[in-house]
Amino acid sequence: MADEQQVNGAAQGDAQAPQEQAFAIQRIFTKDVSFEAPNSPQIFRQEWKPELNLDLNVKNTKLEDNTYEVVLKITATNKVGDDVAFLAEVHQAGIFTVADSIEEAQRAQLLGAFCPNILFPYARECLSSLVSRATFPQLNLAPVNFDAVFAQHMQQQQQQAAQQEADA
Known part of the structure; x- marks a missing residue:
């Protein structure tokens, strides 16, 4: 019975052309981690009224046809008064396959918003740890709304392009 199913499965597979996967995660990994507590142990003796500054950055690089590396960089700087309590930075990366059949605008959306949404929970856990x-x-x-961040970035680029055209 099992042999019959395999034969039928093989026959069905031969009859249908293999479909290209439009999007796939190949790997998610931590590319770089940094932590500094420059004012320890004195900072532990101060009253804890921190001011957190969070910086997010997304970068993508084409590795080869249909394969991209996306790196989400999160830098957290926590100050107590004028003293830096800690500076933590995580570069969470992923390798993604994006098919050529996806149009350029949608590819930019995938790499600039969808992939960072996938990477963020890993970066958040690493930073918290x-x-x-x-x-x-x-x-x-x-949570971060990377779709809104990406839309804002695209709007800024359009405004800059319009400004450059007006200046020219």
């Missing part, structure tokens, strides 16, 4: 291992209070980052 770094901070807690240094015995600072828990750092819980709120």
Whole structure:
């Protein structure tokens, strides 16, 4: 019975042309991690009224046909007064396959918003772990709407292009 199913499965596979996968995750990995607590141990003796500054950056690189590396960089700087309590940085990366059949605007959306949405939970966990291992209070980052960030970025690029045309 099992042999019959395999034969039938093979026959069906031969009858249908293989379909190209439009999008696939090949690998997710931590590319770089950095943590500094330049004012320790004195910072632990101060009253904890932190000011958190969070910086997000997304970069993508074409590795080969249909294959891209997307890197989400998160830098968290936490200050107490004028003293830096900690500076933590995570570069969370992924290798993604994006088919040629996807139009350029949709490819930009995938690489600039969809892929960072996939990478963010990994980066958030890594950052939280770094901070807690240094015995600072828990750092819980709120979700980020990368679709809105990407839309804002595209709008800024369009405004800059329009400004350059007006200047020319």
